Amino acid sequence: MSTFIALPAFNDNYIWLLLAEDGERLAVVDPGDAKPVINWLGKHPEYRLTDILVTHHHPDHVGGVAALKAGTGCKVWGPSAENIPARDRALDDGDTLKLFGQTLEVIAVPGHTLGHIAYYCENQGDPWLLSGDTLFAGGCGRLFEGTAEQMHSSLNKLAALPAQTRVYCAHEYTQANLRFAQAVEPENADIRVRLEVVDDLRAAARMTLPSDLALELLTNPFLRADCEAVTQAASAHAGKPLSPGLETFAAVRAWKDSF
Ligand code: ZN
Ligand code: FE
Numbered sequence: 001m002s003t004f005i006a007l008p009a010f011n012d013n014y015i016w017l018l019l020a021e022d023g024e025r026l027a028v029v030d031p032g033d034a035k036p037v038i039n040w041l042g043k044h045p046e047y048r049l050t051d052i053l054v055t056h057h058h059p060d061h062v063g064g065v066a067a068l069k070a071g072t073g074c075k076v077w078g079p080s081a082e083n084i085p086a087r088d089r090a091l092d093d094g095d096t097l098k099l100f101g102q103t104l105e106v107i108a109v110p111g112h113t114l115g116h117i118a119y120y121c122e123n124q125g126d127p128w129l130l131s132g133d134t135l136f137a138g139g140c141g142r143l144f145e146g147t148a149e150q151m152h153s154s155l156n157k158l159a160a161l162p163a164q165t166r167v168y169c170a171h172e173y174t175q176a177n178l179r180f181a182q183a184v185e186p187e188n189a190d191i192r193v194r195l196e197v198v199d200d201l202r203a204a205a206r207m208t209l210p211s212d213l214a215l216e217l218l219t220n221p222f223l224r225a226d227c228e229a230v231t232q233a234a235s236a237h238a239g240k241p242l243s244p245g246l247e248t249f250a251a252v253r254a255w256k257d258s259f
Helices: 035-043 065-072 148-159 174-184 189-203 213-219 228-238 246-257
Strands: 003-009 013-019 025-029 048-053 075-079 089-091 096-099 102-108 117-121 128-132 166-169
Touching: 003 035, 013 035, 013 166, 035 048, 035 065, 048 065, 102 148, 148 213, 148 246, 174 189, 174 228, 174 246, 189 213, 228 246
Parallel strands: 025 048, 048 075, 075 089, 128 166
Antiparallel strands: 003 013, 013 025, 096 102, 102 117, 117 128
């Protein structure tokens, strides 16, 4: 099936390695820095890097792309609408690509950046998603380029994937995200329990990823803009009554920006 390894980079990024079943090939996702990948390859000479998957153009996601491609001759996949270094294949919404015999689907998820894409793999009933800086564990990316409306509709697309989909995002933001989630929904027991688990993991300096969509739907306020409790909290914070859905989502996103 699919084996993922997380390489920490910078303060709070993860560079995901995806290992092929043949034990010889790997792909790397959003290598903001080449060094952790080169170090890993040095310790695992049986593997060669064949593909780089890029979700969006920010430096902490593409900073290592050119060096890794120059060193390995690997193929670079990335969004068509953004300037991606050394890109070989430009991807648009609905495109599919083959990786190690599996089919990956490209989902356009504008909001954090305008060209941001996610990669989804059905993986024979054990699906996974590379969500970049769009859907985080317990949160979502900031709106650097797109609108709240775009991000809301992007997240709705991801939320419609199978509930058991494992979510591999690009940052270790889970603890801060869940503290905010708890401020929005203090009565939500799923958030409380998840935050306890995450507090323990972080106290032991352990990773909180991957997540899965079922848990996100229960605990991530940005996927819960239709829930009454979230609409009420957002309305109280904004000081005016808000509708469920987009209006609530936009208010929660703005609230988080200053939390
Ligand atoms: Zn980013
Ligand atoms: Fe990032």
